[in-house]
Amino acid sequence: MHDLVPAPWNGVIYEFMDVVRRMEDATLVAPVVPDPYNRSFWKNCRKTMRNTLGRLLALAAMPTASEAPRTEVEGDFDLTFYACQFPHEIREINCVPGWRKRTRKACIFLLETWSRDVEKLRQHYRHLDMFDHVFVFNAGSVPLIQRHTRTPVTYLPTAVDTLLLPASRYTVSQRCVDYVCIGRRLNRVHGRMLELCGRDNRFYVFDLWRGMKAKDWDAVRLQNADLAARARHYVVWKPVKGTGAAAETTLTTRYFEGASSGAVMIGSTPDIPEFKGLFSSPEAIVNMPTDPDRTADFLEQLEADADRYAAIARANRLDVLSRHDWAHRWAEMLAVLGLASSPGLDARLAELRRRHAVESGAEPHLIEVRLPAAMPVAAPTLAAASAMASASSPVSAAPPGGLHNAIPGTLSGALPGTIPGDAALPNPEPAQARQAH
Known part of the structure; x- marks a missing residue:
């Protein structure tokens, strides 16, 4: 939902998806959406009315109209990973018709699940039955959400791209x-x-x-x-x-x-x-x-x-280096889903361990980080969907430099797989290079 709702809270899922894309050979599949900064007066009026209606319907636990356009995707996948902020966004993944029939496993990471709101939003939580596993980052809401879905629900805290800047x-x-x-x-x-x-x-x-x-x-x-x-x-x-x-x-x-x-x-x-x-x-x-x-x-x-x-x-x-990077969360998710670790994930975890060893035994200002050589890329077999993913075309390959603006979409790649050179470790490019991607 990044282009539709480019609000600060959506950056969390954007970052998670970016780290996953760097670890796995992935292809981003996302609906094309209008530029939110280039709307006419009447388009802005319609958007305001739609958002107001959506909030009212959400309070009544009634379905709302989706802004995400229908997006056709070809191919079969081992895993679909979908992530969104709010319960009413769960069903946005259905903008990709037939997605569930073409993926072996599917999971969702849902961020905002306050316990006091679970009952009144129960109709949205019933859509979780589409998935094989549900991850939420509010532990107190887990038993309450579990009452409204057959799918297992697990607590998963958020994390950070620890290697973005040392x-x-x-x-x-x-x-x-x-x-x-x-x-x-x-x-x-x-x-x-x-x-x-x-x-x-x-x-x-x-x-x-x-x-x-x-x-x-x-x-x-x-x-x-x-x-x-x-x-x-x-x-x-x-x-x-x-x-x-x-x-x-x-x-x-x-x-x-x-x-x-x-x-x-x-x-x-x-x-x-x-x-x-x-x-x-x-x-x-x-x-x-x-x-x-x-x-x-x-x-x-x-x-x-x-x-x-x-x-x-x-x-x-x-x-953080030992257990709170996004790679640690991805590893936990794969373990719960019964999927093997990939070479890309193993490479990032190894770099985190190396960085931990250096920083625990050296003066901080003496630490020097070097990028490893490029790694081969395997054939795509993974799909990951995010309510925080977007691309310039309905089906496009994620470039080596990073995952770009986000909206309900699909990230596809290899499980197990490897990552292109800059993702192999994980230290980012200079600011000028990153912003140019």
């Missing part, structure tokens, strides 16, 4: 941004941080706009990663849905992005059981006081303890 790209002295906050923030603490930064000549980067739309997802990913890699502190607050006893929280992708960056994460820890199993350090996130009068003392005490400061950042980075 944390070692900048030394501590080169981390020129004092605080980075992308996404949600606690306004009373945010206001106090602005005051302190103005007083102490600190550099604080945070979101200024609402309703943002991405024109180039590769550029968005690279900018966010580079910004985090230049930061000393990465501010992340837990999401909360509802209030009081009914309040629910989950572990968002921002935690993995912050851990991967080599910055110290500050903010709030999600109070959910699965969090403790994902990070080894008890201080993976240093909890900030919510009283703004205590903000200055908190920041001063944290930075005064250099050894503690370095240990937190180091432990988080090593955690």
Whole structure:
């Protein structure tokens, strides 16, 4: 849904699909959609009316009309992997007629599944019966969703493209941004941080706009990663849905992005059981006081303890390299589906282990990463569909440089298979090259 809804949350699935494409010999199949930045006045009016109607129908658990055009796909596949953000997008995969008859196995990764909304959206969850396995990233919703589908449902946290930029790209002295906050923030603490930064000549980067739309997802990913890699502190607050006893929280992708960056994460820890199993350090996130009068003392005490400061950042980075890259999630999915690992996946996991060994035993500024030689590509036999995939033609091969804009589509390739040269490891091209793909 990237071209239709080029909103910030869709970048998570775009990144996952891009990493998968780099590991597997894959062909992206996606509907052609209009340019969302080139709409006439009346087209914008129709789009607004359709979106409003869609939200009303979603509240009533009624089907909505799809914007994804019918897309014909030829060939048979071992696996179809579909990913989307919201329950009402589950059935968008049907824009590819007959897709289920031509794939041996199918799975879906569904991101936003708040427990309090499962019952009222139950009609959407019944479409999950099309798949062999369902992965969701909100663990608390698993038993509730399972009531509305015959398909097994498994918790799968999100992750990060750990190798997009190494944390070692900048030394501590080169981390020129004092605080980075992308996404949600606690306004009373945010206001106090602005005051302190103005007083102490600190550099604080945070979101200024609402309703943002991405024109180039590769550029968005690279900018966010580079910004985090230049930061000393990465501010992340837990999401909360509802209030009081009914309040629910989950572990968002921002935690993995912050851990991967080599910055110290500050903010709030999600109070959910699965969090403790994902990070080894008890201080993976240093909890900030919510009283703004205590903000200055908190920041001063944290930075005064250099050894503690370095240990937190180091432990988080090593955690991500060892278990929170998208390759780790892909490996988990293949294991659940009973599919063998591919040479491309094995190559990326090996690079992650190598990077972990280097970063755990060397000074960060001494780490040097080299690209491996190109690897052969096998014949396509995998299909992966994403509500976050798009291409310039109904059926097109994904270029070696990366997966481009996204919408309900299909990624096809080899399982097992290998990856073209730049994907074999995983260190990305320079910014200019990536943006030109």
